[in-house]
Amino acid sequence: MDLVFRASRVITPQGERAADVGVRDGRIAAVTGPDELSGDRVVELADDEVLLPGLVDTHVHVNDPGRSDWEGFPTATRAAAAGGVTTIVDMPLNSLPPTTSVAALEVKREAAEGNAHVDVGFWGGIVPGNAADLVPLHEAGVFGFKCFLIHSGVDEFPHVEDDELRAALRELRTVDALAIVHAEHPGHVTESGPGYRDFLASRPHHAEGQAISGLLAAARETDARVHVLHLSSGEALPALREARASGLRVTAETCPHYLTFVAEEIGDRATHFKCCPPIRDAANRELLWRGLADGLVDLVVSDHSPCTPELKEGDFATAWGGIASLQLGLPAVWTQARQRGHALTDVVRWMATAPADLVGLTRKGAIAPGRDADFAVFAPDDAFVVDRAKLHHRNPVTPYHGRPLAGVVRQTWLRGNRITGDRPTGRLLSRGDA
Template identity: 60%
Template sequence: MTVLVRSRRVVTPEGVRPLGVDVVEGRIAGLVPYDAGGGLDLGDVALLPGLVDTHVHVNEPGRTHWEGFATATRAAAAGGVTAVVDMPLNSLPPTTTVPNLEIKKKAARGQIAVDVGFWGGAIPGNLGDLRPLWDAGVFGVKCFLSPSGVDEFPALDGDGLTLALRELARFDGLLIAHAEDPWTLTEPTGPSYAEFLGSRTPDAEVRAIETVIAVARETGARAHIVHVSAGDAIPVLRAARSQGVRITAETCPHYLTLSAEEVTGTAFKCCPPIREAANRDALWAGLADGTLMGVVSDHSPCPADMKSPDDFAMAWGGISSLQLGLPVIWTEASARGHSLEDVVRWMARGPADFAGLSYKGRIEVGADADLVAFDPDAAFVVEAGDLAHKNPVTAYQGRALRGVVRQTWLRGAAPGHGRFLTRGAR
């Protein structure tokens, strides 16, 4: 199959250029002059590489009424995301052993509209499962340093973290960590957002990140901090990286665009929490200088009744945003003077490179022809009921956004026939 897609605004690693993208058998075979004509002409609608989201909670099997592979991957495609990596929780069973990984793959098979890879899990008692999971192709293993919210995925204590990183260092595996210090966290003293926010301070995040950095430095292992919310963590991460510690980190759309001052209900609850507006500038600075490798969703959905209206202490913590990340980030990034090239670096190439998917997240010869027609000047208002997510719950309800995904291609074709992604293999 041969496809040609042309745009005056093709975002490539060399910049935004008028080009035609020639697709043969699902890969980019060539970049040709825009004026050569032929094919599908997008005009001034931008052509981006498909986004790569390495932080998605699909929840199937076991909690498929929260989200499932069919709905999650349709939402991804609608939002310009052509590859996702699924978290090891909150499915039942969690992805903490190779047999459990196979159960998850069986549940996903035949349902995925985009490409899907998997993280494994590191929990107390499964140290011997980390190498088999790695050999089975997971992209790394995730741990929590504080309670995860589900009993079947307990946190690692300090000794457990050290043992896990020592084991991973033996084969250059990767640990990704939810970093909040359990000894600094407190119980909310009431149901309000202010009380919830006060129970999960920036200090809790910074102290946990410092712990991961210290053990990564000692063991030489690779570690990654998920969903950084605290601006105070950026100089800590920056310093560690400058000293040669093998530490990377990410942030999420909600931390870059929402603020504690505008929280109106429990749809905004997540852990770590959305912080005050003044906190965001440091996160944007961390993106701009590469301290943060990129922006991923941490799509963590649940049924509406689990959001416990007006009680932040009891509501499930998670933001549903898989379909909305691109326009959410573009709206804020463009207002701050950033370009489409920046957004592609943060949401496509950065996460792809982090996961070792060198053939994803870029428009260049030889890469998968995962493409997105994105109209950066169009606008819309978010209506939760219009999203492909299984449950119509979103913190962005009623929000006016810039940028509309007009069409998504997976390997040059309409999404619908996703493949499993395996670390180290194409």
């Protein structure tokens, strides 16, 4: 072997075990019992460390090009690596131009080429008037298509109405492409006042529930594959359960901030907590955890949506809605998961295996022969207090600042090479990469 990892705890698809993991030419060649492999180099994990597959985050707003003062590929991917994430899929907004055509995709690829510390794939976008661009974008390698059912926050990526959603789903069904949907119903969202309670009341549970019900009806009519983005409302879980029981091809995700924070603890000037849909109350948080445990929520991804510090200033009526957390997702989720009796095998399923499966990245998301040698060396019983000055994303704004978290990422490896942050070695991925 070129490289052997030797650990008393390795998270594999079969569960946790002591193992040697052998790497050859950047891929996992063997997973054996302990002390069975030899290699040119042997990395022995400490007794308190666990070898995880590199995480896959399919919901990241890099914003580059066009809004690189908000974020950029060098900083976003360095933050990802620091958090044990070895693959991201970049959203089609808030970059300029948005990724709604093949020409715009090429602009995005040019911005990312040579600037990524982890592997990067891309989503395409669905907006009014670009139905003819969807199949060409699919053929150009995007992993699926995002749309909004409500204003996206940026005017250059307008939302779709119900008839436009159905037309897009019918188009995507011809190539069996995935639609990923920001599901809030504009008819149930009102203007927010300045405080957090005002903001929460302006985007109620039923705004999410109505939008998800409409999406499920459109999916039933078109037989398209759909995915519910950043689920924040536990009240939508029964509809997802019923839809799956009826055979609809629907999946759902939630985010670390919905699993960590609660509305009761957010002050009226704490705009760094603002996101859409909003962080809800403690009882709702437990519903989301139950949805994960029951398999109704498939994956946990960051929805890393940063901006410049001044855009987060002001009040909840005017501040930018987005949370920067790409570097902190694993310890944030693990801190809460362990309190509820979940194991690292569960966290790996939610944050590595299921996201890879969602987009068809068959070489990512698991420690198994044939997969890329992407790893996170994680110390689950270590702890730290979040210091925004130590975060790698471009602008140090985060609601996690000052929060104690369990679990420290000590090393991250991409295709058998340790990521140091000195030299970008990430590759650009396309749909169908195996």
